[in-house]
Amino acid sequence: MSSSTPVENLVEQDEEMLKRALLHPSSLLRAPQHLGMKVLDREAFTRRIPTVAVYIKDKRNIQRIRKAAGSVFLLDPLDRTVIDPKRLYGDEGKQTYIIPLLPSVNVDDESSMPADLAQLVKEGKVELVPKEGILTYADFGSEEILKSILPRDRYDGIHRGFTLTGHIAHLNIHGEFTNYKEVIAQVIMDKNPTVETVVSKIEDVGSHSEFRTFPMEILAGKSDTQVSLRSSGCHYEFDFAKVYWNSRLENEHDRIANLCAKGDAVCDVMAGVGPFAIPAARHNRALVWANDLNGDSYESMVRNVEKNRVSSLVYPFNTDGREFIRLSSKALLRDGGKTIAFDPNPPNAPRDPAINSKLKPIETYTIPKVFKRFIMNLPASAVEFLDAYIGLYAGLEPLFQDPSKSLATPGQEGKYPLPIIHVYTFNRHNLKDIDEAAKEICQVVSGYLDYPMRVERTDNLKDLYAQTMQAKTKENNSKKATISGGAENAPSAPGKVTSEEYFPEGGISVGYVRAVAPVKSMYCVSFRLPWEVAFRTPPKQLSEMEKKLEQMKSIWLKSDETAQWPGKLKQ
Ligand SMILES: C[S@@+](CC[C@H](N)C(=O)[O-])C[C@H]1O[C@@H](n2cnc3c(N)ncnc32)[C@H](O)[C@@H]1O
Secondary structure, three states: OOOHHHHOOOOOOOOOHHHHHHHOHHHHOOOOOOOOOOOHHHHHHOOEEEEEEEOOOOOOHHHHHHHHHHEEEEEEEOOOOOOOOHHHHHHHHOOOOOEEEEOOOOOOOOOHOOOOHHHHHHHOOEEEEEEEEEHHHHHHHHHHHHHHOHHHOOOOOOOOOOOEOEEEEOOOOOOHHHHHHHHHHHHHHHHHOOEEEEEEEEEOOOOOOOOOOOOEEEEEEEEOOOEEEEEEOOEEEEOOOOOOHHHHHHHHHHHHHHHHOOEEEEOOOOOOOOOOHHHOHHHOOOOEEEOOOOOHHHHHHHHHHHHOOOOOOOOOOOHHHHHHHHHHHHHHHOOOOOOOEOOOOOOOOOOOOOOOOOOOOOOEEEOOOOOEEEEEEOOOOHHHHHHOOOOOOOOOHHHEOOOOOOOOOOOOOOOEEOOOEEEEEEEEEOOHHHHHEEEHHHHHHHHHHHOEEEEEEEEEHHHHHHHHHHHHHHHHHHHHHHHHOOEEEEEOOOOOOOOOOOOOOOOOEEEEEEEEEOOOEEEEEEOOOOOOOOOOOOOOOOOOOHHHHHHHHHHOOOOEOOOOOOOOOOO
């Protein structure tokens, strides 16, 4: 080796590494190995790199130099482009035209370089100088760093495997990786500028966690679990340690919210902090009765409803879901027909149209007597609440469309369709075996309704949603072209169903939402409440709690013309 190669200048780096560097030069640019590092030492990732620098005297020659020296450029091992001189040589790389070459180039030996490059040197167009480059912790990505620390053969992409909730990254760390949890958390925080806190589950959320929250430990960053985030075009604030939130459900929240139409009455039985209810009201003007048993979720939902300015459309409650199904349905039967007013203008906007050309008219909605749909997202146990629908409308048959008759049959017009129920559940089968999952789920649903349901269709809901959105955009575009003004405030026509929502009596649709674990997937089961179940007599006996709540009906609604939904009723 000639004394002019830069390699020998690097006293810190061992022989083995240098040999490897000459054979596989790009290995020089990888993060140094620190297998087993448990406390993050950022300095230890500083790497001194032997290179030869090409100083370019006139930038007009760059193309020629590229052609001449391309085969000995020092390439980034990840994307195979020339390593950025600014990264490698700091300020000098920023200020000078300089390109790093492989350390195998010997500036004193023409035979170690391409002939065209030697020619350029002779012509004085470039100067080759042995030069040390430096890469630091900041230059390596999280994957690169973690791969160099964690047991290599079991490295499983942990740097990507976190979910982001506002400023909090939530990691699931298993097995031997738990020994490295702090170092992993620190790297994730360093490499993701929006992450300010990294948390990990202490125990499995399991069925013992009634409110689907989990005990968490803070692994890195500030110990503040109060988050503020945007999802489905709405704003949410909540304490991540006290309530349920899953950013991965945004698509599903959007999908259901988009099934809701203007003036529809919707009952969100386990509403959390409002991610179905608020977008359904904000974007689609549904009237949503939203309930959660967790007092903290309820409090956050109330604040989120106010923040998103949908207080006249979303009515938060804090009681048990089973009772809520029956009680809210009864309250609606009694109070449907009243009107509510919604002001779509920002609170501070001038209300005088002479000053404010953007002033929108106050919207009014007539409260339907019957919910269009129920949403039950508590996958671990929501199916067990289905018996609450048995006999829900016993004795009220004349109000409803008879599913055995066509809508055109005299006497059917103006009647309500029975509600659609969306109930979430888990099943051991994944998307590949969705038919098996659907069969098992159907059996369970039939059991709780005490009525033989059958599988009508299965879907991958992500795909279905994407298709629906495409169709909607098309429809909106053609509407824009043909409609000028129109029935802005008209509730969706009773009985109008989209093809996705064609539910023949007793038919369930089973939709795959996402995998939550290797043998656990989340599904959404949708069906129209069967006639026989809705009107079965004798209806279910009222529980003591239900009776108690029944007596409180009078304070739920004032009986004047414009209903003032209480919104803040807390048991
Ligand atoms: C999986 S989370 C879903 C929350 C929200 N719908 C969402 O999509 O983010 C289930 C929610 O059910 C609530 N919950 C648990 N048991 C309940 C019950 N018996 N009645 C009503 N809500 C309940 C929990 O507090 C939790 O907020």
